[in-house]
Amino acid sequence: MSSYPVHTLESAPEQSRPVLQQLQQTFGMIPNIAAKMAASPVLINGFIGLFERVHASSLSEPQIQTLLLTNAVTNASEWPAAFHTALALQAGIAAADVDAIRQGKLPSDHKLAALSVLARTLIEKRGRIHESDHNRFLEAGFNNEQILEVIAVVAASAITNYTSSVTKPPLEAQFEEFAWHAPAR
Template sequence: MPAPAFPDHTLESAPDAARRSMEAVVNKQGHLPAAVSRLATSPQLLDGFLKISAIFESTTLDPLSREVLIMTIATRNDCHVCVAMHTAKLTALGADADLIAALRTEAPLPTERPEAVRQFTLAVIATAGAVDDAALRDFLAHGYTPQNALEVVLGIGAYTMSTLANRMTGAPVDPQLAEFAPAPM
């Protein structure tokens, strides 16, 4: 049950400034995710997240690398909604089940290139962006570019925003994603 401060808005009950963003999500996904209905309490946060996540999706990082980054943030920040959503995305991308399982448990990944982006993401967070030369060299040695390094920062920003907001609002996993939800603790 959401805290009264974070109701499950509908298109009719949401603040006017949130409705266009909500409608765009419904048109894209075919339903209104609970996380979006709660984030609508702040139209600016909802709009900002949707815009920054769309920008992140347009980066030169390949789709698997983007999802590895997102899952790294989601598990680190214990966002069950994001873990479910991005497990579904990884599954749709055809990601290996062992890779998905490792991401969900914050374990080292079974392949080097995805592990390099996971490690670099964690290094950027741990150092507040002041990664040492060795961390950057290792990331670049796996076929990533200096542009990709900065795109990692963009992804961290976008998905830190959503994971913290989803946790604050107590957003539940939607029924469409139930099969991908983390096991309750």
């Protein structure tokens, strides 16, 4: 059992409440991962600032959700995998592509596949990509700035992925159909 509470607007530290209110407005609810993050105003405020910038990047919402789902699967993070499965489908990513990512495979869409490969490579190689990885991403139609934007998405998702692993938030009922379990290592 996790020793981190699922905070509400009333129970959260004062400095965490504005972020929880913002998430309530955005999603119509406070995601349990954020409710757990709220125990640390430093963490939740850093998280929201980076996520706002990620969603203001040149990447489309389906591209961002591809990255976030890939990152959750690569990091074996169950709550974020379920959440980003729902958001990826909502963003219009084909169900077959979402299933492929959840299985550790590549989506059929070549640009989404390039994003997924780069994210997985960044995580697995701790950011030490080879020139060939860089060039393959550019050849898929992306640019140098977007490689840096992918790094921002990987960093942002590391916050939720690691928080999920440490705090073990319960999965909300609306995401249960998207539950995902990391394969045994």
